[in-house]
Amino acid sequence: MTISTKMTTVGAAAIAAVLAAGAANAQDEGEYGILMKTLANPFWGAMGEGVEDGAEEAGLDYFIQAVESDQAAENQLNVCNTMLQREPVAMITAAINSTNLLPCLSQAEEAGIAIVDLDGNLDPEILAAENIDITFSIGSDNVQAGAQGAEYMVEQLGSDATGSILVIEGLAGNVTGEQRAQGFADRLGELAPGLEIVASLPGDWDRGKAANITNDILTRNPNLLGIFAANDGMALGAVESVFGANKGGDVVVIGVDGNSDAVQSIQDGRLTASVAQLPYLVGKLAVENVQASIAGEDVPDRITVPTLVLTQEVLEAGEEPMLEFVK
Amino acid sequence: MPMTDERLWTRVQSFSIDQLHIRIESLIVLILLGALMAFLSPFFLSVSNFMNILLATSTIGVLAIAATFVLSSGGLDLSLGSVLGLSGVVGAAVAVKLNAPMPIAVAATIGAGAAAGLVNGLIITRAFVPAFIVTLGMLGVARGLALVISDGRVIYGLPDAMVYLGQGRPLGIPMPVIIFVVTAVAMHVLLAYTRYGRHTLAIGDSENAARTSGINVDRHRLSLYVLSGALAGLGGLLFATRINSGDPTAGITYELTAITAAIIGGTNLFGGRGSILGTMIGALIMGVLQNGLNLLAVQSYYQQMAIGAVLVFAVFIDQWHVRKESRV
Numbered sequence: 014m015t016i017s018t019k020m021t022t023v024g025a026a027a028i029a030a031v032l033a034a035g036a037a038n039a040q041d042e043g044e045y046g047i048l049m050k051t052l053a054n055p056f057w058g059a060m061g062e063g064v065e066d067g068a069e070e071a072g073l074d075y076f077i078q079a080v081e082s083d084q085a086a087e088n089q090l091n092v093c094n095t096m097l098q099r100e101p102v103a104m105i106t107a108a109i110n111s112t113n114l115l116p117c118l119s120q121a122e123e124a125g126i127a128i129v130d131l132d133g134n135l136d137p138e139i140l141a142a143e144n145i146d147i148t149f150s151i152g153s154d155n156v157q158a159g160a161q162g163a164e165y166m167v168e169q170l171g172s173d174a175t176g177s178i179l180v181i182e183g184l185a186g187n188v189t190g191e192q193r194a195q196g197f198a199d200r201l202g203e204l205a206p207g208l209e210i211v212a213s214l215p216g217d218w219d220r221g222k223a224a225n226i227t228n229d230i231l232t233r234n235p236n237l238l239g240i241f242a243a244n245d246g247m248a249l250g251a252v253e254s255v256f257g258a259n260k261g262g263d264v265v266v267i268g269v270d271g272n273s274d275a276v277q278s279i280q281d282g283r284l285t286a287s288v289a290q291l292p293y294l295v296g297k298l299a300v301e302n303v304q305a306s307i308a309g310e311d312v313p314d315r316i317t318v319p320t321l322v323l324t325q326e327v328l329e330a331g332e333e334p335m336l337e338f339v340k
Numbered sequence: 341m342p343m344t345d346e347r348l349w350t351r352v353q354s355f356s357i358d359q360l361h362i363r364i365e366s367l368i369v370l371i372l373l374g375a376l377m378a379f380l381s382p383f384f385l386s387v388s389n390f391m392n393i394l395l396a397t398s399t400i401g402v403l404a405i406a407a408t409f410v411l412s413s414g415g416l417d418l419s420l421g422s423v424l425g426l427s428g429v430v431g432a433a434v435a436v437k438l439n440a441p442m443p444i445a446v447a448a449t450i451g452a453g454a455a456a457g458l459v460n461g462l463i464i465t466r467a468f469v470p471a472f473i474v475t476l477g478m479l480g481v482a483r484g485l486a487l488v489i490s491d492g493r494v495i496y497g498l499p500d501a502m503v504y505l506g507q508g509r510p511l512g513i514p515m516p517v518i519i520f521v522v523t524a525v526a527m528h529v530l531l532a533y534t535r536y537g538r539h540t541l542a543i544g545d546s547e548n549a550a551r552t553s554g555i556n557v558d559r560h561r562l563s564l565y566v567l568s569g570a571l572a573g574l575g576g577l578l579f580a581t582r583i584n585s586g587d588p589t590a591g592i593t594y595e596l597t598a599i600t601a602a603i604i605g606g607t608n609l610f611g612g613r614g615s616i617l618g619t620m621i622g623a624l625i626m627g628v629l630q631n632g633l634n635l636l637a638v639q640s641y642y643q644q645m646a647i648g649a650v651l652v653f654a655v656f657i658d659q660w661h662v663r664k665e666s667r668v
Contacts, residue, residue, distance in 0.1 A: 052639070076637040078634065078637055078639070078640075079639065080640050081644060084589055085592075085640075086583075087399060087579060087590065087591075090582070090583070091392075091630070091634070094392045094395070095392055095634040098383045098386070098388065098389050098392065099383055110587065110589070111494060112494050112583045112585040112587065113587065115584060116507055116582055116583065139496055142497065143584070185487060185492030185588060186494045186589065215492060
């Protein structure tokens with residue numbers, strides 16, 4: 014008796030859920046599918062917010078998904094394939110590396126779905142070799158971001174400084190990380206030839222790994238002058254190691270992303286600076302532009318969103334107009 | 341008439357175990373789960389979605405087959421994911437950097453896996469270091485080696501013939517699915533119907549009894565780890581050809597997922613019981629769960645919770661049976 018009553022209630026709830034889902038999926042303009050990396054990193058969280066706000070403001074139907082970590086490459090591919098089942102009109106994807114979503118994007122392109130490379134994770138050469146024609150790529154100029162990091166570091170240390178610098182790269186094989194590290198290294202060489210990069214190691218976007226790398230390099234080079242990390246998560250890990258070694262304030266630590274944790278750390282006087290990307294703006298502009306493209310307008314192949322160096326002074330003055338997009 | 345129902349149910353269960361080598365409960369769970377997902381999402385019941393489920397399950401599925409063999413013998417292989425990554429990189433490097441023809445590259449991929457398995461097996465059987473430790477060490481060594489060979493980047497651009505293995509769709513069925521199913525059937529026959537399979541289960545059930553009855557336990561164990569490594573290599577081949585590149589970070593944490601699938605399918609963690617068909621059902625339960633929740637756009641964190649719950653539930657059912665059977 015009890016069992017059959019339970020079954021009926023479960024059944025009724027299930028049917029109600031299906032009907033509700035059906036009503037919500039009113040496909041006038043079609044659905045926009047958004048695939049992020051992991052929402053655990055506030056950077057991607059902010060970008061996700063930007064995409065959602067952009068879609069809501071434009072009155073679009075969308076569904077957003079993420080995977081459990083920055084390294085779940087195959088899982089992201091599987092999620093991507095499953096998203097195609099819903100036949101979206103656009104797929105806005107932040108690929109974990111330059112190749113893991115290729116089969117899914119190939120299928121999407123054949124189905125005539127607009128593809129947006131969110132944050133420039135795809136390699137244009139590989140896309141060309143695979144005959145995948147994406148609608149556009151949007152992101153910060155990562156080479157420029159690295160260069161801005163170098164410029165600020167030289168500002169702090171002086172162009173005739175001599176000493177050791179540590180570079181902590183991103184996930185092995187990721188284009189974004191490579192561009193930032195390279196941008197930093199090139200500009201640093203131009204501006205301050207006396208500063209030597211004693212180590213450039215992959216931190217895999219992981220706070221813990223970056224902390225360990227910093228500890229090891231500090232042991233080897235106790236007079237380390239500066240650390241550049243390819244993202245804030247890793248920079249924050251490095252900062253903790255620096256303070257743990259009682260060198261807080263002696264080492265210039267610069268991250269990239271400008272996420273909320275980094276902003277807090279800069280205001281507290283721990284992290285020196287972060288080259289803020291404006292992920293919220295990137296997300297919003299991605300949606301606006303893909304909507305325009307689907308409506309038939311011309312949209313550039315590569316949309317660059319500027320980056321902003323956040324320091325304690327900039328944050329305290331609060332005058333910089335782009336600060337509203339730093340979330 | 342409760343008596344007759346119970347007898348009928350017991351007969352169904354024994355038939356299932358004896359003839360099909362699977363626990364009927366896991367099959368029922370799979371069917372119910374499928375029905376639930378079909379109910380909840382209009383996109384679930386379609387041929388292309390089923391192909392997606394099988395495709396998503398194929399890499400883990402091959403690893404789960406490896407895990408089934410090793411677990412059945414009372415062993416453990418924690419290096420499966422790293423060996424998958426290493427094999428993919430080796431195959432890609434041989435194909436792209438050495439410009440080798442496709443059959444050589446494929447052989448290199450599976451061979452790299454088998455070689456890693458051989459190292460595992462030799463240390464376990466000759467140096468008497470526990471399997472947990474040896475394969476844990478190989479987990480690190482293989483991953484590091486993959487990063488060294490690839491210099492940390494993906495090796496892109498495999499030859500077309502090789503890419504076909506991952507992206508071809510003869511008769512609309514993805515090649516990895518075909519390879520996975522064929523492998524599973526072959527391995528099921530090996531484990532359930534051959535002397536090799538019986539010896540594997542015997543060693544897991546009681547190593548001393550197996551040794552006394554004349555089985556060369558060490559040699560058999562060694563062959564199991566080589567087989568496990570080769571299957572991990574096959575998994576590496578399937579994934580690398582799907583994305584047309586050797587990715588040194590492929591397969592991270594896969595060994596745990598593979599073991600989970602094997603256990604959900606009825607393999608005993610401590611050895612003595614295991615079936616490939618059961619493992620496939622276990623892998624499909626996880627695949628259906630993930631696919632269904634993806635279609636509903638549920639975040640993957642909940643998926644992980646769901647899989648953890650299913651795992652504990654599956655072992656509970658299993659243990660309940662074992663206790664019932666051991667009651668005289």
